[in-house]
């Protein structure tokens with residue numbers, strides 16, 4: 488039997504994380520209920536293990552669950568045209584799994600890396616996508632703590648979110664607070680958990696720090712600027728256009744620089760030659776060298792992405808002149824355990840719920856138009872978060 492947790496402990500654990508995190512957090516206590524209100528018990532069925540499992544099926548809207556669903560598939564690495572809109576068979580959940588009918592799917596730059604083959608998918612063909620929010624439509628045998636009708640979100644592995652419905656390991660989903668709209672949740676979970684681990688755990692941002700954030704108006708960048716600013720740091724951001732600069736300023740960026748300005752000289756001026764404590768660099772090739780130059784002595788270069796391409800190799804000796812720290816973190820390793828996942832997700836939803844994080848869902852596309860969304864993202868035509876909505880939702 489796979490026991491995720493009892494319904495009450497599943498919810499209690501989530502609430503506990505909210506409470507315990509507040510101790511060290513800059514946030515006021517959340518003012519909303521952290522779990523989706525459970526349906527009143529509509530039907531109890533005896534489980535094979537002597538437990539009473541609850542089902543909300545009688546009250547919930549009927550979820551038409553079929554084994555054939557529409558999904559995006561990739562057969563060959565390439566441009567956005569590699570994304571094919573097809574019928575696929577998804578099967579039924581096995582032990583430890585649930586089936587989820589997606590309401591909103593987060594688009595992330597990592598989806599572009601997999602489409603191009605920069606990262607290798609475990610199978611070919613494959614369905615991309617690593618973030619979605621949806622309603623549970625079926626629960627695998629023996630699993631308790633999640634019922635049909637629950638609204639859940641996931642971010643990270645397994646890949647396959649670009650689908651109307653998908654099978655997920657129950658231990659990788661988190662409940663979505665009642666107060667958060669599914670589209671908002673899908674726009675913020677992966678990017679928000681990334682911002683969380685970057686400013687709270689990878690390098691701990693504190694009042695008085697000066698931080699440099701590249702792609703400050705992007706999905707992660709927007710949240711990163713807001714979070715670092717709320718923690719009391721002076722935030723310097725880089726962006727490509729005046730419109731993006733205005734958005735970054737609105738997100739708490741004290742100095743929004745255009746790339747054409749030579750960001751190294753500008754950071755030097757702003758910090759009176761001292762440099763910044765940390766650079767959060769997701770752009771990679773085009774900015775990496777400049778990022779190193781912007782750091783103060785014993786500063787941290789957090790290289791967490793490569794939207795412009797992989798940075799050139801760096802000799803270890805390049806770090807010696809200023810005793811620098813260099814790390815290449817991934818959200819997957821910072822949300823690897825169930826405890827880390829729940830803590831990180833709860834910080835994100837709490838911050839969004841109380842308005843500390845302004846959620847920018849600047850673009851939505853029908854799921855079938857994912858190719859257009861990819862094209863816009865990789866050609867720098869987007870800002871904030873991009874969400875794909877399953878056709879017909």
Ligand SMILES: NC(=O)c1ccc[n+]([C@@H]2O[C@H](COP(=O)([O-])OP(=O)(O)OC[C@H]3O[C@@H](n4cnc5c(N)ncnc54)[C@H](OP(=O)(O)O)[C@@H]3O)[C@@H](O)[C@H]2O)c1
Pocket residue numbers: 594595596597677678681702703704705706707708725726727728731769770773791792793794795796816817818819864865866867868869870871
């Ligand atoms: N390590 C992790 O765990 C983790 C998790 C999530 C995301 N990430 C990384 O964080 C970055 C941001 O992800 P996101 O999904 O929020 O995307 P995003 O920031 O919304 O989009 C990428 C942005 O990068 C900037 N950029 C600079 N040079 C570029 C180029 N040559 N081509 C395309 N874009 C370029 C663009 O902003 P401007 O127009 O302002 O230059 C563009 O809007 C990505 O590198 C992603 O891989 C890493």
